[in-house]
Structures are given as C-alpha cells and as structure tokens.
Amino acid sequence: xxxxPRLLDLGEDAVVKRLLAALPIPAPDVLVGPGDxxxxxxxxxxxxxxxxxxxxxxxxxxxxxxxxxxxxRKALARAISDIGAMGGTxxxxxxxxxxxxxxTIAYVEGLYRGMAEVATLFGVSIVGGETARGSQIMISxxxxxxxxxxxxxxxxxxxxxxxxxxxxxxxxxxxHHFDFTPRVKEAGWLTQxxxxxxxxxxxxGLATDLPRLALTSExxxxxxxxxxxxxxxxxxxxxxSDGEDYELLFTTDPSIEKHLMMAWVQVFPDVxxxxxxxxxxxxxxxxxLQHGWDHFSK
Amino acid sequence: xxxxPRLLDLGEDAVVKRLLAALPIPAPDVLVGPGDxxxxxxxxxxxxxxxxxxxxxxxxxxxxxxxxxxxxRKALARAISDIGAMGGTxxxxxxxxxxxxxxTIAYVEGLYRGMAEVATLFGVSIVGGETARGSQIMISxxxxxxxxxxxxxxxxxxxxxxxxxxxxxxxxxxxHHFDFTPRVKEAGWLTQxxxxxxxxxxxxGLATDLPRLALTSExxxxxxxxxxxxxxxxxxxxxxSDGEDYELLFTTDPSIEKHLMMAWVQVFPDVxxxxxxxxxxxxxxxxxLQHGWDHFSK
Numbered sequence: 001x002x003x004x005p006r007l008l009d010l011g012e013d014a015v016v017k018r019l020l021a022a023l024p025i026p027a028p029d030v031l032v033g034p035g036d037x038x039x040x041x042x043x044x045x046x047x048x049x050x051x052x053x054x055x056x057x058x059x060x061x062x063x064x065x066x067x068x069x070x071x072x073r074k075a076l077a078r079a080i081s082d083i084g085a086m087g088g089t090x091x092x093x094x095x096x097x098x099x100x101x102x103x104t105i106a107y108v109e110g111l112y113r114g115m116a117e118v119a120t121l122f123g124v125s126i127v128g129g130e131t132a133r134g135s136q137i138m139i140s141x142x143x144x145x146x147x148x149x150x151x152x153x154x155x156x157x158x159x160x161x162x163x164x165x166x167x168x169x170x171x172x173x174x175x176h177h178f179d180f181t182p183r184v185k186e187a188g189w190l191t192q193x194x195x196x197x198x199x200x201x202x203x204x205g206l207a208t209d210l211p212r213l214a215l216t217s218e219x220x221x222x223x224x225x226x227x228x229x230x231x232x233x234x235x236x237x238x239x240x241s242d243g244e245d246y247e248l249l250f251t252t253d254p255s256i257e258k259h260l261m262m263a264w265v266q267v268f269p270d271v272x273x274x275x276x277x278x279x280x281x282x283x284x285x286x287x288x289l290q291h292g293w294d295h296f297s298k
Numbered sequence: 299x300x301x302x303p304r305l306l307d308l309g310e311d312a313v314v315k316r317l318l319a320a321l322p323i324p325a326p327d328v329l330v331g332p333g334d335x336x337x338x339x340x341x342x343x344x345x346x347x348x349x350x351x352x353x354x355x356x357x358x359x360x361x362x363x364x365x366x367x368x369x370x371r372k373a374l375a376r377a378i379s380d381i382g383a384m385g386g387t388x389x390x391x392x393x394x395x396x397x398x399x400x401x402t403i404a405y406v407e408g409l410y411r412g413m414a415e416v417a418t419l420f421g422v423s424i425v426g427g428e429t430a431r432g433s434q435i436m437i438s439x440x441x442x443x444x445x446x447x448x449x450x451x452x453x454x455x456x457x458x459x460x461x462x463x464x465x466x467x468x469x470x471x472x473x474h475h476f477d478f479t480p481r482v483k484e485a486g487w488l489t490q491x492x493x494x495x496x497x498x499x500x501x502x503g504l505a506t507d508l509p510r511l512a513l514t515s516e517x518x519x520x521x522x523x524x525x526x527x528x529x530x531x532x533x534x535x536x537x538x539s540d541g542e543d544y545e546l547l548f549t550t551d552p553s554i555e556k557h558l559m560m561a562w563v564q565v566f567p568d569v570x571x572x573x574x575x576x577x578x579x580x581x582x583x584x585x586x587l588q589h590g591w592d593h594f595s596k
Binding site: 004035038055056057094101105109136138144 | 313314342398401413440525
C-alpha cells in the first residue's frame with residue numbers, strides 16, 4: 001500500500017468541490033449555495049440575504065511586513081467586493097482574527113483601523129468576532145448583504161450577451177490589491193438601471209474568472225484582445241491573467257449597448273467601462289477557450 | 299525606548315475589547331453588537347437575525363491526532379450552541395478552512411463528515427465557504443440564526459432572579475467537548491414557555507461565564523456550591539471552573555420556579571435542570587464574587 005493521498009496530490013479545489021457536493025441537501029430558502037460570489041437566501045418581504053466568507057492568511061495573501069492598516073482594509077474590502085458583485089448592499093460583518101501572541105498591539109490596532117476605514121466607507125457595521133491564538137496571522141471575514149432587486153448571479157449569462165469589465169486590468173500587485181475600492185456603487189447602479197444577465201468580481205484574473213462565469217452559465221465566450229482595458233505599464237498578458245483586479249465582469253443583452261455606455265459616462269466619468277467581447281454558443285466553447293488562451297500565449 | 303508592547307503583554311481580550319470600542323458606530327438595525335453570544339440584527343416582519351462566528355485552531359482547541367470527524371462536528375456545534383443560547387434557530391453556515399497541504403484527503407473528508415452530521419441534526423444548511431493554505435488547521439464557522447420571539451440576551455438579568463443551569467458540569471475534556479449536543483431545543487422551549495430574563499451558553503466554565511452574565515446585567519450573584527450538578531467523577535471545583543460544558547446558563551423570575559421544574563421534567567426527562575443560586579444587588583457584587591471564588595479555592 002502506498003501512502004495516503006494528501007491535499008497537495010489532488011489539489012485543494014478539487015477536494016473541496018467533491019466534499020461540498022456531499023453535504024446535506026440545503027433548506028428550501030437557499031436559492032444559491034456554494035459556487036457563486038455569495039450564498040443567496042430568500043428572505044421575508046421579497047428581500048434577499050447574501051452571505052459571504054473570505055479569509056486572508058499571512059504568507060499566502062500578504063506578508064507581515066506590509067502595513068497592517070492596508071491588510072485590515074483588504075480583508076474586509078474583498079468580502080465587500082463579492083457582495084457588490086451580486087448587486088447587493090453590504091451590511092454586517094463578523095471578524096475572526098488568528099493572532100500570534102508576539103504581535104505588537106500597534107500592529108493589531110492597524111488591522112482594525114484598516115477595517116474601520118473601509119467599513120465606514122461602505123456603511124458596514126462590524127457586529128462581532130473573536131480572536132484566537134495561532135502561529136500565522138489569519139483574518140476571516142463573514143459579511144451579510146441585502147439585494148432588494150434580487151441577486152445577479154454568475155450562472156445566468158446567455159449566448160449573444162455582451163461581455164463588459166469596469167476599470168483597468170493587470171498589475172494589481174503594484175498596489176491596487178491593497179487600495180482598490182469595491183465596485184458596490186457601480187454594481188448597484190447597473191442592477192437597477194441596466195440589469196446585467198450575469199455578474200461577478202474579478203479576483204483571480206480575467207483568464208480564470210471569465211471561463212468560470214461562462215462554464216456555470218453553460219455558454220462559450222469570445223474576447224477581443226485589442227479591446228482589453230490595460231493598466232498603465234502592463235502588458236495585455238498581465239491584463240488577461242493577473243489576479244486581484246476587484247473589477248466587475250458582467251454580461252448584458254446586446255440591445256442596451258449604446259444606452260449603457262451613454263449613461264455610464266454621465267454617472268461614473270472616472271471609471272472606464274469596456275465591452276471586451278461576447279458570449280457564444282456552448283458548442284464552440286472549448287475551441288474558443290483554447291483560442292483565448294493561445295491568443296495570449298503566442 | 300523599550301520594545302513595542304505585544305499582545306502577550308496586555309492579553310488579547312483586553313486589546314480586542316479596546317479595539318472593538320473604537321469601531322465605527324453601527325447602523326440602527328444592529329440591536330446587539332460585540333459582547334453577547336451572537337450579534338442581533340432587527341429584520342423585517344419582526345423577525346430577528348442572529349449572527350455568530352467562531353473559530354477553532356489546531357494546537358489551541360484540538361490536536362491534529364484527534365478524530366477529524368469529531369473536530370468538524372465540534373467546529374459547527376460550538377456556533378450552533380451560541381445561536382441556541384439566545385433562543386434562536388440556527389439556519390445557514392459558511393465554513394472557512396485553513397488547511398496544511400500535507401493533510402490527507404481522508405482527514406479533510408472526516409472534517410466535512412462531522413460538520414454534515416451536526417448540520418443535519420439541527421437543520422443547518424452549509425451554504426458556502428472557502429479554503430486557504432496555512433501551516434495550522436483552522437476552522438472558522440459563520441452561522442446565521444433567527445429568533446422569532448426576539449433574542450434572549452445575557453445583559454438582562456435582574457436582582458432577585460433565579461440562576462439555572464442545564465445538564466451536568468465539569469470534566470468536559472474527557473469527551474463531552476467533542477460529543478455535546480447544543481441545547482437548541484431546550485433553549486427554544488424555555489424562550490417560548492418560561493422566557494428567561496437572561497441566557498448564555500457555558501463555554502468557558504461557570505466561574506468565568508456567570509460573572510460575565512452578571513457584570514453585563516449589572517447585578518451580583520450568589521450560588522450554592524451544594525446545588526451544583528456535578529458530572530460523574532468530577533469535583534465541585536471542576537464543575538465550577540472547567541470549560542466547554544456547552545450547557546445553558548439562564549436566569550428567570552423567581553415566581554415561575556415550581557411551574558418551570560414541573561414542566562421541564564415532563565418535556566426533557568433526560569436533561570437535568572438545576573437552580574444553583576440567585577442574582578443579588580450589584581452593590582453586593584464584588585464581595586459575593588470574591589466569596590464565590592473563595593468558596594471553591596479553599
């Protein structure tokens with residue numbers, strides 16, 4: 001008998017996916033379970049409750065040497081971005097901190113200052129949490145949100161829809177991954193005025209997140225490299241594959257293209273909005289997906 | 299200049315308390331923020347939303363050598379106990395796992411099996427979560443609950459109220475800390491039929507948790523050592539100071555004593571219910587608190 005298989009043999013994602021599938025059947029009020037930006041729960045009064053949890057770990061998502069305030073800000077802003085990406089309003093946060101006891105008090109104060117800063121900006125109430133002792137710093141944030149007009153999922157894109165992104169992509173590591181502003185306002189405005197057919201936030205990079213959205217929507221996709229909104233000093237390859245943009249990726253009916261563009265520049269003159277491609281039939285998906293990749297790796 | 303003060307110099311609790319106090323003012327729908335078993339949020343339709351987060355860390359709350367299924371069960375059961383202790387019904391859970399990559403897949407499956415077991419038992423839907431890589435196993439659970447009759451707080455005990463506990467206390471380390479059943483049913487029944495004036499679950503031990511309840515209720519307390527329901531093979535000292543009993547500690551108006559006892563034994567014949575003392579005026583608190591301690595340390 002060989003040694004028992006370990007997480008690193010199969011990959012964590014594959015293992016967790018298998019395990020989640022084996023969980024008990026959720027209650028009828030669970031509209032969306034694991035797999036989207038947030039879980040979606042049917043509330044009373046037609047209101048929808050969004051639930052999100054997100055953790056960052058020292059050595060994986062940040063180094064201890066980074067400014068504590070930026071780390072705290074990022075921990076909460078990431079979860080806020082996920083609530084926003086469903087067209088929701090972030091509401092109440094619970095924060096779990098795992099802290100090594102040799103950490104300075106000034107450092108922990110910095111973490112809280114960063115969380116308080118972004119909480120204030122988005123009207124989030126930090127309603128509880130706890131600390132535990134550990135060898136690595138870990139910040140886990142659970143965040144609720146509400147979506148009065150119903151959540152915009154990532155699984156509802158359609159063949160023929162246009163594909164859009166906000167902002168500029170790539171090079172987040174230079175600083176944007178700490179100081180990004182979650183696109184809550186923009187996503188809320190979109191949902192009210194030009195309801196996207198599907199939406200998510202770009203956390204792992206367009207090259208990873210767009211195929212995810214397409215796959216769960218059961219459609220293919222096609223993008224035009226020349227249209228990508230590239231961050232200053234970045235290559236198209238970086239715009240395509242770098243993570244942590246925290247911009248919106250969404251799809252809309254093609255008929256609203258001109259109206260959306262005209263309204264957007266009035267309301268958000270400082271935030272680029274770019275149509276980068278369109279959804280295509282699923283049958284063409286794998287070749288197009290390959291095409292997409294090849295396009296950038298040549 | 300000396301070295302910068304660290305968490306271990308001041309104690310984590312003291313630091314976190316100071317930091318929580320400096321957080322932005324919560325929104326008006328936050329009825330109870332940090333400090334009780336759960337946060338309490340005013341919902342629509344008079345329903346109350348409860349929010350709880352709880353984390354267990356390898357080497358602090360469990361050893362990796364313990365059966366994974368029991369660890370997973372405990373991680374979720376602790377949070378369920380907190381929702382129950384406010385008279386609430388647990389609803390939706392988000393699970394964040396920090397996992398070392400050299401962990402076996404069978405081990406992670408065990409963690410999930412344990413969570414699924416207790417989720418099924420209490421009708422909890424696990425609606426999402428995520429995994430991150432780290433050097434220690436960490437399981438953080440965020441759990442929502444609903445309290446249709448309003449949450450029972452720990453801050454609303456009154457002078458003259460009787461003090462009660464369920465079950466038997468002490469010696470949890472021998473196994474109860476893994477296989478306890480959260481008192482959700484009992485707390486729900488109490489809240490509907492003999493609404494406690496204050497309630498919490500015993501996670502850190504009566505010696506720590508009772509003074510907490512009394513302090514936040516601004517009353518003192520007096521208990522009779524001879525009345526303590528002691529677990530088999532334990533001393534009164536252990537019943538008083540051991541943690542992880544996960545029993546209910548609650549207070550009631552003294553007028554309902556006989557009715558409560560009579561009804562309880564009918565409905566929960568297998569769960570002891572014991573009146574252990576009473577709340578007294580705050581003015582007598584510090585000497586009584588001292589008395590309580592002295593009583594057991596002699």
